[in-house]
Amino acid sequence: xxxxxxxxxxxxxxxxxxxxxxxxxxxxxxxxxxxxxxxxxxxxxxxxxxxxxxxxxxxxxxxxxxxxxxxxxxxxxxxxxxxxxxxxxxxxxxxxxxxxxxxxxxxxxxxxxxxxxxxxxxxxxxxxxxxxxxxxxxxxxxxxxxxxxxxxxxxxxxxxxxxxxxxxxxxxxxxxxxxxxxxxxxxxxxxx
Numbered sequence: 607x608x609x610x611x612x613x614x615x616x617x618x619x620x621x622x623x624x625x626x627x628x629x630x631x632x633x634x635x636x637x638x639x640x641x642x643x644x645x646x647x648x649x650x651x652x653x654x655x656x657x658x659x660x661x662x663x664x665x666x667x668x669x670x671x672x673x674x675x676x677x678x679x680x681x682x683x684x685x686x687x688x689x690x691x692x693x694x695x696x697x698x699x700x701x702x703x704x705x706x707x708x709x710x711x712x713x714x715x716x717x718x719x720x721x722x723x724x725x726x727x728x729x730x731x732x733x734x735x736x737x738x739x740x741x742x743x744x745x746x747x748x749x750x751x752x753x754x755x756x757x758x759x760x761x762x763x764x765x766x767x768x769x770x771x772x773x774x775x776x777x778x779x780x781x782x783x784x785x786x787x788x789x790x791x792x793x794x795x796x797x798x
Contacts, residue, residue, distance in 0.1 A: 622648040623655055627669035632705045635712045636723070639666040663716075663723035667730040670709070674700055678738045686746045687789060693739050694765050695785035701773045702780045710773060736762050743796075752796040764792045 626647035630639040641662050645652045659665035677696035680689055700706050713731075717724040739762055746752045765788055772778050 619648070619650050619654055620658055623650060623658070623665060624669040624672050627666050628673050631666055631670055631709055635709055636663075636666060636716050641665075661722035661726065663720065663726035664730065667713070667723075667726040671730045671734065674706075675734075678735050680738060680742060686742065686751055687793060689742050690739065690765065690789040690793070691785050693735070693742075694769070694788055697735065697766060698769050698780050698782075698785050701769055707773060714770075714774065735766070739765065750798070752793070753798055756796055761792060761796060764795075765789065 623644060627639050627644045630643055630647060639662060641652050641655055644662075644665060645655055648655075655665055659668060677700060678693065681692060684692065701710060713723065713727055717727045740758050743752065743756065743758055743761055747754050747756055768784070768788055769780060772780050772784075
């Protein structure tokens with residue numbers, strides 16, 4: 607007996623939900639990404655969505671993270687500085703995109719009063735990127751490239767915090783060279 611070809615149906619439905627949610631987010635923000643709208647666009651029931659995600663915020667941010675996940679990939683053989691510039695630069699590039707910027711501003715605002723969105727923002731957006739860069743910094747400390755007594759959480763805030771600050775307050779642009787500046791200034795403080 608041969609096995610069916612292609613992905614199992616449930617995996618196709620899960621991917622359809624992720625695509626539908628991401629499209630709705632980009633088109634109309636968090637307000638557009640309701641469970642009903644996601645289900646209708648994906649051609650699945652709301653029960654199917656709840657099978658994988660506990661809330662609208664989780665499916666919405668999971669979909670967005672899935673689309674942007676390649677931006678946290680670390681290139682093999684790159685130097686510490688190159689890796690950090692690539693990571694910070696990728697996030698800055700995402701936040702320079704008007705649709706992404708608008709969505710991120712709205713998500714941060716909604717997260718202040720919606721615990722589900724706050725949880726999803728933390729687990730699906732902030733923590734994955736921070737975990738990758740923290741791993742890079744810890745490996746650099748083990749190799750002796752930076753001080754061993756680094757406060758990694760503070761270093762991550764130094765690298766990524768200014769991007770969100772500029773995104774939310776719009777007092778300065780998220781310019782192309784900002785990633786290099788942030789990385790070089792942070793590394794100067796972490797040097798042996």
